[in-house]
Amino acid sequence: MNNQFFERTQSDQIASLTVTAHEVLKLYGVLEAEVECINYEFNATFAVTTDSAQKYALRININSTRVRADICAEIEWAQYLYRIPEVYVPAPIANLHDDYVTSIAHSDSGRLLNCVLYTWLEGDVIGDEPSMEQLHLIGRTIATLHQSTEKFQLSPNAQLPIFKDLLWGTEDYLFGPKSQLSDKDRSVLHEAAVQIMKFTDELYENSSAQIIHADLHGWNMMCHEGLIYIFDFDDCGYGLLAQDIAVALYYLDTPEQESALLEGYRSVRALPIYSDNAMKALLLQRRLMLLNYLCETNNQEHKQMLPKYLDQSLERASRFLTDVRG
Structure with missing residues (x-):
């Protein structure tokens, strides 16, 4: 593990993870896409817009201690909730190997990172000031x-x-x-x-x-x-x-x-x-x-x-x- 990665500026870390995001997307068959980091706190979340204008949300677990079995549980629950009327959640997307959890080596941090891809949600984040x-x-x-x-x-x-x-x-x-x-x-x-x-x-x-x-x-x-x-x-x-x-x-x-x-x-x-x-x-x-x-x-x-x-x-x-x- 390379702890020096986390001593770099946030913009440098995001730039590194953006490169990784493009590598991950290839494993979903997405070869050309605009990728923008929209949240980098505990983990990194990217807005993905393909050349055919499809949108997704890609999460890269850079700080999470959750293992693959935990993320599989998250996916199973999200899939279940997606089918429930009056519960509105994004749907998980499988990669080319029909797996919903994608693992990739990130050389800059020395970590094997788990990633998940979800359908994009339209609307506005509620944030700190809900009505x-x-x-x-x-x-x-x-x-x-x-x-x-x-x-x-x-x-x-x-x-x-x-x-x-x-x-x-x-x-x-x-x-x-x-x-x-x-x-x-x-x-x-x-x-x-x-x-x-x-x-x-x-x-x-x-x-x-x-x-x-x-x-x-x-x-x-x-x-x-x-x-x-x-x-x-x-x-x-x-x-x-x-x-x-x-x-x-x-x-x-x-x-x-x-x-x-x-x-x-x-x-x-x-x-x-x-x-x-x-x-x-x-x-x-x-x-x-x-x-x-x-x-x-x-x-x-x-x-x-x-x-x-x-x-x-x-x-x-x-x-x-x-x-x-x-």
Whole structure:
């Protein structure tokens, strides 16, 4: 593995991965195409326009720790959801070998990268400022997604993690040997983490796990002709519906926004059972997962966010501990 690749500028990294994207597309029979990087955070996503004006989205897993069996599970679930009325998702595309996961050597990073190709979604990314109407629709969409997936089963060739642990299977940069936190900061966050796991364990004792998206926010949703489209399934796994809802709520700013989303959900099905403190725990867990990501990421832009994000996380952890102690 060549870690020097991740020390290069983001534009240099994107240029290298764009070359790789063209190589990957040849394995799908796409020899001539315009390729543009539209997102480079955790992984690299490219908009692909062929010479016949067909459009696709190509994702190259440059930072993901997901193995082939995980990605196969993502593909199986996306294929299943694509056939469900009132659930709108892109369709996975097979390569010339009839495989939905394409692996390619990337010499600059020294990594074997897994790639997936999806149909293109029209519309506008919802982003950070959803309207109240959109939030109601998002709630309905999440509820329909949950309802449709209750009995879905993966094939023996696919696997997904179960989200029972604090960091959902990712390497621990908060409390493990690679932690760079001060003893004081680590102590506050660890005390909060203990409480988070207490509530999580209680939720798992009283609820059944199923496949959840696990990354439902406005940058993974699009609105087109009054419909909500969901994409970016690479974080999916077995979890609780309350965990999926908590992720969606985490990115909202006001109680009114939260109410709009939850009312939309309730218009389709009842909310899962959770206490106010349990939801606070799940919301803080999301915060700690993102903090952990900032501690380990190779993304230079994201690394710069860490000091401020850590301070805010400590404040939230302290408030949470005050709330749960009564």
